[in-house]
Amino acid sequence: MARDVSKTFGARKALDSVSVSVAEGEMVALIGPSGSGKSTLLRSITGLQSIDAGSGQIDVFGACVQKNGRTTPAVRAARQKLGMIFQQFNLVGRLSLFSNVMLGALGRLPGWQGLFGAWPSADKTKAMAALHRVGVSDYAAQRANTLSGGQQQRGAIARALVQGAKGILADEPVASLDPVSARKVMELLVELNKRDGMGVIVTLHQVDYAIRYCDRVIALKMGKVVYDGPSTGLDTTRLIDIYGPEFEDAFWETKA
Numbered sequence: 180m181a182r183d184v185s186k187t188f189g190a191r192k193a194l195d196s197v198s199v200s201v202a203e204g205e206m207v208a209l210i211g212p213s214g215s216g217k218s219t220l221l222r223s224i225t226g227l228q229s230i231d232a233g234s235g236q237i238d239v240f241g242a243c244v245q246k247n248g249r250t251t252p253a254v255r256a257a258r259q260k261l262g263m264i265f266q267q268f269n270l271v272g273r274l275s276l277f278s279n280v281m282l283g284a285l286g287r288l289p290g291w292q293g294l295f296g297a298w299p300s301a302d303k304t305k306a307m308a309a310l311h312r313v314g315v316s317d318y319a320a321q322r323a324n325t326l327s328g329g330q331q332q333r334g335a336i337a338r339a340l341v342q343g344a345k346g347i348l349a350d351e352p353v354a355s356l357d358p359v360s361a362r363k364v365m366e367l368l369v370e371l372n373k374r375d376g377m378g379v380i381v382t383l384h385q386v387d388y389a390i391r392y393c394d395r396v397i398a399l400k401m402g403k404v405v406y407d408g409p410s411t412g413l414d415t416t417r418l419i420d421i422y423g424p425e426f427e428d429a430f431w432e433t434k435a
């Protein structure tokens with residue numbers, strides 16, 4: 180998927196010759212210390228971030244979306260196939276949860292239809308089904324900015340379902356959630372992966388979430404891939420190598 184990708188900000192290499200390949204339908208955790216390049220890699224995959232000119236290339240679902248430091252026209256179609264979930268600001272605050280989820284259908288409709296809220300009833304049914312599936316249909320009419328963080332994250336997952344996404348890129352989706360909501364969101368991502376065959380790449384600060392929910396883990400450190408393998412292979416020695424000895428206590432913080 181990403182081959183020899185570098186991204187430089189001023190004098191800092193956020194990504195340094197990163198090559199990773201994630202198969203369709205795979206669920207992968209992306210971990211690493213703060214500033215190691217996780218968000219930059221996800222943003223580059225969606226084309227929100229241009230990569231350095233050079234040999235680097237990013238392919239999404241078989242189509243090249245970035246090459247020679249430029250996004251290609253294929254990036255639009257690739258984005259349509261990718262659901263994005265962020266730590267915050269996933270939804271448009273003043274719109275209802277339902278309208279936010281309907282925005283997932285926007286890419287498939289002629290512009291005017293979405294603009295005037297003239298949603299096809301099949302899409303409305305789909306949106307309600309998606310809200311029901313993620314467990315927040317009771318809040319459909321509520322303004323998004325009055326929902327809890329966990330409800331908003333689940334709304335973002337429902338939007339990805341309505342969008343018909345084939346894959347999900349989630350950037351610290353549980354970082355600001357309480358443990359119960361975090362677990363629910365992680366379980367939903369696992370369900371989408373196992374039941375719907377959606378590919379999931381999720382960045383996580385909590386190592387134990389990565390181990391519990393993902394079979395494969397990729398670790399970045401200072402812009403380089405320092406581990407790519409089964410989550411069972413992440414022992415304390417490896418984690419010290421990734422995060423440094425001073426963070427040993429933090430690896431298992433969610434177990435407390």
Ligand SMILES: Nc1ncnc2c1ncn2[C@@H]1O[C@H](COP(=O)(O)OP(=O)(O)OP(=O)(O)O)[C@@H](O)[C@H]1O
Nearest residue numbers: 188191192193211212213214215216217218219220
């Ligand atoms: N737009 C930008 N301008 C300048 N530097 C940037 C920009 N975006 C990222 N960086 C730098 O690139 C490096 C990687 O950042 P990135 O956000 O990808 O890390 P991260 O692993 O996602 O960190 P965190 O876990 O804290 O979110 C950091 O040193 C960051 O300061």
